[in-house]
Amino acid sequence: MGVFLDTLPMSGIVRIRDMMYTVKNPFRLDQGDVSFDAPETFKQGMRKGIEENHTHYLPTLGLPRLRQLIAEKLRTKNGIPVESDDDIIVSNGGTHGIYCALHAVLEPGDEVICPDPLWPPSLAIVRSAHAVPVQVPVREALGFRWDLDELEKAITPKTKAIYINSPTNPSGGALTRADLERIAEMAKARNLWVFSDEAYEDVLFSGEHVSIASLPGMYERTIPIYTMSKTYAVTGVRVGYIAIKDKGMRARAAKVALYTASNVCSIAQYGAIGALEGPQDCIEEFKTELKIRRDLFYAGLKDVTKGALSGNPPNGAFYAFVKIDPAWAASKGLDKGESLSWTVVEHIIKHSRVGCVPGLDFGPASEGYIRFCTCRDRKELTGALESMRAVFA
Numbered sequence: 001m002g003v004f005l006d007t008l009p010m011s012g013i014v015r016i017r018d019m020m021y022t023v024k025n026p027f028r029l030d031q032g033d034v035s036f037d038a039p040e041t042f043k044q045g046m047r048k049g050i051e052e053n054h055t056h057y058l059p060t061l062g063l064p065r066l067r068q069l070i071a072e073k074l075r076t077k078n079g080i081p082v083e084s085d086d087d088i089i090v091s092n093g094g095t096h097g098i099y100c101a102l103h104a105v106l107e108p109g110d111e112v113i114c115p116d117p118l119w120p121p122s123l124a125i126v127r128s129a130h131a132v133p134v135q136v137p138v139r140e141a142l143g144f145r146w147d148l149d150e151l152e153k154a155i156t157p158k159t160k161a162i163y164i165n166s167p168t169n170p171s172g173g174a175l176t177r178a179d180l181e182r183i184a185e186m187a188k189a190r191n192l193w194v195f196s197d198e199a200y201e202d203v204l205f206s207g208e209h210v211s212i213a214s215l216p217g218m219y220e221r222t223i224p225i226y227t228m229s230k231t232y233a234v235t236g237v238r239v240g241y242i243a244i245k246d247k248g249m250r251a252r253a254a255k256v257a258l259y260t261a262s263n264v265c266s267i268a269q270y271g272a273i274g275a276l277e278g279p280q281d282c283i284e285e286f287k288t289e290l291k292i293r294r295d296l297f298y299a300g301l302k303d304v305t306k307g308a309l310s311g312n313p314p315n316g317a318f319y320a321f322v323k324i325d326p327a328w329a330a331s332k333g334l335d336k337g338e339s340l341s342w343t344v345v346e347h348i349i350k351h352s353r354v355g356c357v358p359g360l361d362f363g364p365a366s367e368g369y370i371r372f373c374t375c376r377d378r379k380e381l382t383g384a385l386e387s388m389r390a391v392f393a
């Protein structure tokens with residue numbers, strides 16, 4: 001790694017976060033951190049973990065009860081044919097799950113087809129495995145879904161895997177069952193792995209969330225990746241999980257998990273058990289509120305920016321990925337920098353204290369867009385919109 005790490009970019013989201021620490025009274029629409037409190041079941045589980053003194057080493061792959069609950073959830077909720085609890089690896093959030101999965105499968109020089117835009121750490125983790133992300137643009141006109149003919153053309157003899165993130169961060173696009181069926185056929189025909197990052201499985205506003213691992217013959221070549229961060233509003237607690245049917249790959253991923261974390265925090269795992277054993281009402285409650293916030297933000301943005309930033313509310317996740325009108329940017333002299341999206345983002349932060357992230361950070365085809373997070377509470381969203389009014393006047 002050593003010198004190689006110098007070549008890995010730091011996520012622009014982190015650069016923006018550092019910028020936001022210098023802003024007084026900021027509106028933190030730059031980070032995907034839901035403002036809800038964690039459900040009582042999760043907190044009660046953590047309290048139990050502390051009170052019963054579960055503060056010691058654990059099995060690397062997770063508490064047996066938690067792995068059992070996760071396997072059951074994957075079978076019943078996601079339709080994935082998990083036969084044994086042994087398939088499950090509990091990870092330190094979704095990020096660590098992605099790391100374990102990708103490092104188990106990828107060899108130096110392997111190509112991984114990824115969407116453009118995609119959450120930057122996923123791209124960096126592909127690179128950290130010395131593999132090459134090949135970004136294929138999703139199309140706004142298709143609801144930020146791939147044109148699957150374009151995707152197929154991007155497959156080369158070096159392609160090892162396809163990275164799916166549906167619903168996706170940042171565009172909110174969600175692949176349909178038909179999309180996934182076609183991707184599954186391609187993967188089988190070309191002997192490819194699929195990484196299926198389903199961090200936003202519970203934030204889909206219409207239609208069904210389908211895991212590609214549930215399609216016939218796909219679980220053996222798919223590593224589905226999940227996190228509790230968004231579903232239960234526990235981004236700081238750090239619990240995620242992956243499932244691997246292939247024993248060889250699972251043994252490799254287990255080594256990555258061991259040598260990067262030893263085990264996931266015991267208290268966090270007791271919280272996860274509490275959440276999975278309890279009622280799941282918070283999922284619907286969060287989703288209902290997230291939809292209200294999404295609509296509030298898009299309506300406000302239309303009013304405040306008068307088309308300078310535009311887009312349609314997405315069907316999933318909790319971001320507004322909106323297009324910058326180049327004519328507006330030119331009228332404000334913001335078209336002179338190297339990157340339009342960076343210049344506009346820096347301008348918005350400086351003049352309205354509203355955090356947002358440049359499209360370029362998510363992939364070259366996403367230049368010209370910016371991302372706002374719409375999962376902040378209504379007061380923060382309306383405050384941010386009012387604060388931006390002057391920028392677009």
Ligand SMILES: Cc1ncc(COP(=O)(O)O)c(C=O)c1O
Binds near residue numbers: 119199240
């Ligand atoms: C697409 C996607 N995948 C995975 C993650 C990882 O989530 P965490 O590591 O917080 O569980 C995120 C977090 O924002 C995400 O947006």
